[in-house]
Amino acid sequence: MFPNEYKTSCFLKNVVKAPNIVIGDYTYYDDDKKPTDFERNNILFNYPEFGDRLIIGKFCAIASGTKFIMGPANHRTGSVTTYPFHVFGGAWEERTPAHLSQLPFKGDIVIGNDVWIGRESVILPGVHIGDGSVIGAYSVVTRDVPPYSVAGGNPAQLIKKRFNEDLIRTLLQLKWWDFEPEKLLDFLPLLCDLDLDKAEQRLRQELLRPAAR
Structure with a gap:
């Protein structure tokens, strides 16, 4: 449960x-209070019956205070009022359609592999964040983020691509996060090497090996 001694x-x-x-x-959440309460405190308005x-x-790093807002947090917006009369019961409930049935369905929130999400960020319903992306602290992510991008702000905007297109393509094809533990261990020095030209060359060689296809 706790990968380091500080818990x-x-x-x-x-x-x-x-x-x-x-x-x-290996995806972790970091919080100096109680990181094990992530489901209760950081995934908001989660009602599985909504769909x-x-x-x-894998291998995502989620910083303290990050929130994922699920679809039932929404209100209907196609009617005269957005007020959720139905949820308060009584005569209001009797005279209005079921609350969940009227909410806009934005789809799943999908976070790729090796994504770093900065402190206090908010991810809204239906957003997809691609593999290898970085989300700046205190961002509100309202739209999709392409793989290996840096995005930030409120609403979050694309700041830059992390790498050149060739390296991004190689990484997306190789999918190092799916390596068996022993193979991953051998690759750790390369994955952490700041010499990106060397890393790109070695990763391409690995991609061309029959076992990597």
Whole structure:
């Protein structure tokens, strides 16, 4: 559950239980208070019966205070009023359609692999964040973020691509996050090397090997 001695980082796959939430191996949430309460405190308005999901890939780093807003947080906007009369019961409930049935359905929130989400960021319903992306602290992500991009702000905007298109293409094809543990261990020095030209060359060589196809 806790990958370090400080117990501030928590592997989320081991603590999140909701049936509509899927979290990959080694993805962690960091919080100096109680990171194991991620499902209760950071995934808001989650009602599985609504039909949307939160899918987070492997090796993601999620900073303290990040919130994922699920679809039922919305109100209907196509009528004269957005007020949710139905949820308050009584005569109001009798005279209005079921609340969830009128909400806009934005789809699943999908976070790729190796994504870093900065402190206090908010991810809205239906957003897809691509593999290898970085979300700046205190961002509000309202639209999709392409793979290996840096985005930030409120609303979050694309700031830059992290790498050149050739390296991005190579990484997306190689999918290092799916390596077996022993192979990943051998690749760790390369994955952390600041010499991107060398990394790109070695990764391309690995991609061309028959076993990597």
